[in-house]
Amino acid sequence: MSDAASFFTRHYGVTAADCERYLAAALGRGGEYADLYFEHEATSSLTLEEGMVKSAAQGISLGVGVRVLSGERTGYAYTDDLAPEKILRAAGVAAHIASGAARTRIAGLGETNPGRNLYGPGPAPTDADMLAKLALVRRAEQAARGYDSRILQVRVGYADELRQVWVVSSDGRSSSDAQPLARLSVFCLARENGITEKGHAGGGGRVPLEFFDLELTPESLGEQAAREAVQQLAARPCPAGEMEVVLGPGWPGILLHEAIGHGLEADFNRKKTSAFSGLIGRRVASDKCTVVDNGTLPSRRGSLNMDDEGQPTQCTTLIENGILKGYMQDHLSARLTGARGTGNGRRQSYAHMPMPRMTNTYMLAGHDDPEDIVRSVRRGLYAVNFGGGQVDITNGKFVFSASESYLIEDGRITAPVKGATLIGNGPDVLTRVSMVGHDLKLDQGIGSCGKDGQTVPVGVGIPTLKIDRLTVGGTHE
Amino acid sequence: MNDAELTELAARIVAEAGRRGATAAECVIRHGRELSVTVRLRETESIKQAEGKALGLRVFRGQQAGVTHSSDLAWPAVSTMLDAALTIAATASPDPAAGLPRAEELGQLAGDLDLYDPAAAAVTTEQALEWARRGEQAALATDSRLTNSDGGSCDAGESTKILVNSLGFQGCVRRSSCSLSVVPIASHEGAMQRDYWYSVARGPEGLESPEAIGRKAAQRTLRRLGARKVATQRVPVVFEPQAARSLLGHILEAVSGESVYREASFLAGKLGQEVAASGMTLVDDGTLRGRLGSSPFDGEGLPTRRTTVIAGGRLESYLLNCYSARKLSLASTGNASRGLAAAPGVGCHNFTLLPGAITPEDIIAGVPNGLYVTEFIGFGVNAVTGDYSRGATGLWIENGQLAYPVEEITVAGNLKDMLRQVTAIGNDLEIRGAVNAPTLLIEGLTIAGS
Numbered sequence: 001m002s003d004a005a006s007f008f009t010r011h012y013g014v015t016a017a018d019c020e021r022y023l024a025a026a027l028g029r030g031g032e033y034a035d036l037y038f039e040h041e042a043t044s045s046l047t048l049e050e051g052m053v054k055s056a057a058q059g060i061s062l063g064v065g066v067r068v069l070s071g072e073r074t075g076y077a078y079t080d081d082l083a084p085e086k087i088l089r090a091a092g093v094a095a096h097i098a099s100g101a102a103r104t105r106i107a108g109l110g111e112t113n114p115g116r117n118l119y120g121p122g123p124a125p126t127d128a129d130m131l132a133k134l135a136l137v138r139r140a141e142q143a144a145r146g147y148d149s150r151i152l153q154v155r156v157g158y159a160d161e162l163r164q165v166w167v168v169s170s171d172g173r174s175s176s177d178a179q180p181l182a183r184l185s186v187f188c189l190a191r192e193n194g195i196t197e198k199g200h201a202g203g204g205g206r207v208p209l210e211f212f213d214l215e216l217t218p219e220s221l222g223e224q225a226a227r228e229a230v231q232q233l234a235a236r237p238c239p240a241g242e243m244e245v246v247l248g249p250g251w252p253g254i255l256l257h258e259a260i261g262h263g264l265e266a267d268f269n270r271k272k273t274s275a276f277s278g279l280i281g282r283r284v285a286s287d288k289c290t291v292v293d294n295g296t297l298p299s300r301r302g303s304l305n306m307d308d309e310g311q312p313t314q315c316t317t318l319i320e321n322g323i324l325k326g327y328m329q330d331h332l333s334a335r336l337t338g339a340r341g342t343g344n345g346r347r348q349s350y351a352h353m354p355m356p357r358m359t360n361t362y363m364l365a366g367h368d369d370p371e372d373i374v375r376s377v378r379r380g381l382y383a384v385n386f387g388g389g390q391v392d393i394t395n396g397k398f399v400f401s402a403s404e405s406y407l408i409e410d411g412r413i414t415a416p417v418k419g420a421t422l423i424g425n426g427p428d429v430l431t432r433v434s435m436v437g438h439d440l441k442l443d444q445g446i447g448s449c450g451k452d453g454q455t456v457p458v459g460v461g462i463p464t465l466k467i468d469r470l471t472v473g474g475t476h477e
Numbered sequence: 478m479n480d481a482e483l484t485e486l487a488a489r490i491v492a493e494a495g496r497r498g499a500t501a502a503e504c505v506i507r508h509g510r511e512l513s514v515t516v517r518l519r520e521t522e523s524i525k526q527a528e529g530k531a532l533g534l535r536v537f538r539g540q541q542a543g544v545t546h547s548s549d550l551a552w553p554a555v556s557t558m559l560d561a562a563l564t565i566a567a568t569a570s571p572d573p574a575a576g577l578p579r580a581e582e583l584g585q586l587a588g589d590l591d592l593y594d595p596a597a598a599a600v601t602t603e604q605a606l607e608w609a610r611r612g613e614q615a616a617l618a619t620d621s622r623l624t625n626s627d628g629g630s631c632d633a634g635e636s637t638k639i640l641v642n643s644l645g646f647q648g649c650v651r652r653s654s655c656s657l658s659v660v661p662i663a664s665h666e667g668a669m670q671r672d673y674w675y676s677v678a679r680g681p682e683g684l685e686s687p688e689a690i691g692r693k694a695a696q697r698t699l700r701r702l703g704a705r706k707v708a709t710q711r712v713p714v715v716f717e718p719q720a721a722r723s724l725l726g727h728i729l730e731a732v733s734g735e736s737v738y739r740e741a742s743f744l745a746g747k748l749g750q751e752v753a754a755s756g757m758t759l760v761d762d763g764t765l766r767g768r769l770g771s772s773p774f775d776g777e778g779l780p781t782r783r784t785t786v787i788a789g790g791r792l793e794s795y796l797l798n799c800y801s802a803r804k805l806s807l808a809s810t811g812n813a814s815r816g817l818a819a820a821p822g823v824g825c826h827n828f829t830l831l832p833g834a835i836t837p838e839d840i841i842a843g844v845p846n847g848l849y850v851t852e853f854i855g856f857g858v859n860a861v862t863g864d865y866s867r868g869a870t871g872l873w874i875e876n877g878q879l880a881y882p883v884e885e886i887t888v889a890g891n892l893k894d895m896l897r898q899v900t901a902i903g904n905d906l907e908i909r910g911a912v913n914a915p916t917l918l919i920e921g922l923t924i925a926g927s
Binding site: 029043045051052053054055056059060061062063072073074075076077078079080090093094096097099127130132134152153155158189191195196197198238240241242249270271273275287292310351353387388389391392395397398399400401418419420421423424425471472474475476477 | 517518520521522523524525526527528529530531542543544546547548549554558561562564565566568569570571572575602627662668669670671683703704706709710711713730738740750785817818819820828854857858859862863864866867884885886887888889890891923925926927
């Protein structure tokens with residue numbers, strides 16, 4: 001038995017035989033498929049502000065969710081108590097989605113672990129000493145404070161978690177995973193001549209604590225946040241209207257997440273509620289664009305050995321040379337539409353039903369030189385850092401908000417401008433991508449995605465991109 | 478365990494924290510149950526039912542604080558949590574502003590604020606499914622262009638919060654809620670639109686009828702069909718109450734003591750100054766009977782109260798918990814919000830922009846050329862600077878009349894100016910949740926479009 005499965009056996013006495021009994025109860029009224037999702041999550045966090053560790057916190061959450069599928073129907077129940085009678089009761093409640101006599105046999109459980117480790121060697125970040133985490137937080141703070149005398153406030157947050165997950169399903173699969181996640185983030189205020197501006201940077205992934213010594217140092221995060229805040233002090237009002245937009249590499253890939261990613265989640269397409277419904281095989285981007293969702297990148301925030309339905313994650317091509325190729329599937333949508341699973345069934349916790357969700361969504365590198373891309377713009381916007389975004393799946397309209405951007409005038413990057421929201425239409429924005437840089441970069445590991453009230457960690461990435469026309473929501477006409 | 482036993486458990490944990498070396502401690506226990514159903518295209522889509530409980534602990538060693546939480550309320554787990562909280566408190570820095578409230582600040586409103594309706598807990602799966610189905614059906618029956626649906630949903634549940642601290646405060650509040658929403662989808666000439674309508678109350682009696690919700694959702698969706706982009710221009714913008722509520726959310730962030738003491742608010746340092754148009758009066762009130770934001774005590778055990786935040790355009794008060802109040806040398810306004818996993822933050826209770834005298838129809842009639850916003854998307858609001866830029870959907874106003882739907886545009890300005898440029902406040906205040914506003918007119922905003 002694998003580590004996470006044995007975790008629940010060792011600590012809570014739950015065995016494979018118990019699970020077969022719970023699944024039988026879940027299918028006791030004629031459901032066609034059932035699964036159990038055991039989850040134990042340990043979290044820790046630190047916040048440093050005004051030079052003080054103002055908050056240190058730890059927590060444990062534990063529970064099991066029972067799901068029963070009957071046609072297009074889902075019954076769901078959960079309990080935070082792993083006593084057999086509680087789980088049986090939850091299974092009985094979830095079973096009620098179907099009405100009839102038990103029909104489905106529970107297949108004997110066989111281990112179906114993906115058999116890979118994307119999270120790297122080394123101890124989980126949650127096992128590291130609080131003082132080591134504190135040292136990281138202090139280093140980030142000092143780097144931000146030391147960056148510039150105009151830095152007024154620095155707040156640094158560190159948070160990590162270790163999720164032990166065990167998924168057991170009525171078709172005989174038993175899969176488990178122990179999923180670490182760590183994030184360090186820095187928030188700065190800079191002030192000059194009565195003007196206050198903010199800057200933010202963060203990063204991490206499914207990594208041990210050493211990651212922050214070796215790959216993404218607290219110093220670099222502190223400086224990034226401070227630089228953005230100081231830079232914004234000189235920002236002019238952002239222009240308003242349609243113009244050429246160049247997106248810098250990395251985190252601006254949030255464009256893909258909002259403009260096309262959500263619209264390609266299989267549930268919306270199965271229900272035909274997405275602006276992308278029925279567009280498979282059709283052109284939705286310029287031929288320079290190939291976009292994938294890849295849950296198998298080592299150590300990335302959006303990566304997983306398996307999804308929250310026990311399926312191995314994979315690299316799914318969404319758009320190939322501009323043509324729409326596929327959707328991101330969970331078990332339910334794949335089953336109902338006869339599609340192959342893609343390992344995108346995810347959930348926030350045991351208290352939530354799984355849905356198709358993104359992992360790491362990015363565009364493959366092109367051939368253009370990023371400097372040539374900027375040089376090709378007469379008057380436009382160069383946006384390098386972003387806050388959040390949102391999309392209306394049904395009409396395809398999406399927004400994402402730049403937190404750091406600059407004017408491009410006659411092929412040169414000139415003045416910084418104030419943050420502004422960019423708005424477009426998902427099914428056609430990528431058709432206006434005329435240049436794609438060779439500098440693909442993924443974000444540093446700060447993204448969280450919300451859907452139907454559930455939040456999951458994700459990654460995004462793009463190379464430098466030129467969009468010939470996009471509406472920029474500034475104040476300056 | 479019943480609520481009395483859970484309160485006793487919380488008191489025992491607080492006492493044990495003291496025995497193990499805490500100078501002060503606070504324990505919060507929450508438990509509840511939920512029923513949540515969705516119906517889509519007249520068929521049951523999902524039924525979710527659950528019960529849960531969890532415990533949060535905050536301990537102090539002098540002025541060092543540690544916070545832990547767990548869903549395991551058995552004593553061995555609690556004992557481990559206590560030790561963990563005390564250990565991590567040693568990691569925290571001594572913070573002169575940290576600590577429980579002063580004993581004399583503690584208290585709670587007397588009696589039951591009508592926050593619990595037993596009928597909410599008694600809602601059966603069959604009833605919830607029927608209401609969701611009726612709501613969706615009413616929407617789909619409105620017009621043949623309503624061809625699809627994201628469904629009708631009905632939720633009902635109850636939750637109990639117990640708060641005990643080492644200064645002797647003990648509070649227990651039980652609340653219920655019930656909600657119904659419908660999300661129809663309309664299509665016409667190859668383009669789809671969705672919108673929604675909802676109702677939320679302490680119990681099913683307080684909900685609008687499923688048919689009324691469905692019809693309203695249908696009307697809101699249908700009026701979006703055929704939406705187009707407009708040219709970039711500067712115009713007056715009318716905020717429908719739903720959109721005006723989002724503006725109150727931004728004001729809340731700016732008057733939250735946490736943003737203010739961090740100087741991360743464009744309203745920091747503005748107490749006593751004119752910050753908004755003279756017609757603007759904003760009140761937060763946690764004492765209102767039966768309302769969704771009401772509570773007899775806040776997240777730190779202070780009685781809730783009515784706080785006038787902005788009176789006739791003048792900034793009268795921030796919303797404060799004990800920590801932010803100490804940082805600003807002010808007194809808490811009873812606005813501590815307490816999750817399980819973190820130290821208390823700041824939240825509103827029932828936050829309301831008081832209505833004006835003019836009808837929304839007259840507000841629109843007074844706009845020769847402008848935008849009527851029905852929905853915003855995105856997060857383009859900076860509470861530090863007040864910079865505001867959000868994606869918008871709505872209807873274009875021509876010669877005082879709603880003329881045609883618009884989409885794929887942004888509305889931008891700066892909240893500092895926007896609050897002063899409110900030139901009309903509607904008389905159509907409707908209570909639909911904890912944050913409420915009537916129709917608003919704001920002059921001089923930039924629309925970015927084609």
